[in-house]
Amino acid sequence: MKLTDFQEAFPDDTACMRFLEETVWVNGRHCPECGCLNTVPLGGKAAERHLYHCRDCHKQFTVTSGTWLHSRKLPLTKYFEILYYSVNSSFGMASTRISEWTGVSQKSVWKILQAFRELQGFWLTLTDKLTNTVEFDTKYVGGQPRKQKDAEGNRVKNKRGRGTKKQAVFVAAERQGEVRATVVPNEAEDTIRPLAEAQVDPQAHIMSDGDGTFAKIARSFALQSQCSHRDWDFSKDGVHNNTAESFNSWVEHMRDVHFFVSKDHMQRYVNDVMTRWNLRVAVEREVTQKGQRVRKILMEKMPLLDRLRVIFGHAVGCNVRRNRKTGGIMVVA
């Protein structure tokens, strides 16, 4: 979606409020306090503020009451503009860049985007599980360690992946489906198993690389297959974990945009990548493959407004508050 089209669709706060009302109140306008549908719009000046009155508990509310967009200092159009830049780009955009383009301070942009990323974590709370073929993998996020020398002055070869200080992310990816990516403190069976069982249907066919932990966990599911990357086996008879690997490369791309991602904020940035991945639709297209025209199913981005609708729709009843103890932010349901 072009920026001019977006600005035309959301010229003022009223348009933004209308969009939120249509998205959040799909099943009818309800009071955030008591949840009842017995509500009426207020007239006069209050109508300009999009205020409604609950006939049951006699409270007044708007569509943003009790959400992260409540008691904001910036106009809603600015929020939408910031989200446009972030959501519409392929792998996100740095808060410094968005700050330059929108005229909002970098600190505010960063805070708004962090709250938005925190909300995108709803994927991990969904109860509908991944089915059919599900691929497991672990992604290690972090930069190259500094060059080191041993006692004799020889260059030490750095280890890769497991056993390094990098942050581990457990990835469960359904083929032509959604992904669940969770930042984990370690890759032990006790850590991964509860996540796998909560996120994946027991009837699923699990595919993974030669990892021993995944092999043990996969036994609890209907079917399991492994391909040993150590033996240079990356795909045989449809057994591979290339879907999970390509999600991992998306996570890697994120680091081209956000040069430094601390471990404390890692899950939020992973949420962002997860949302980009999950909000795609399968489309059949004609493509050229080895000189021949063939029809293929490709995954394409959903239209921008539809993506915003899904994210806002799931954010109903979620409030992001500053956590005084840690100074960070958290979602209050």
Ligand SMILES: [Zn+2]
């Ligand atoms: Zn009420």
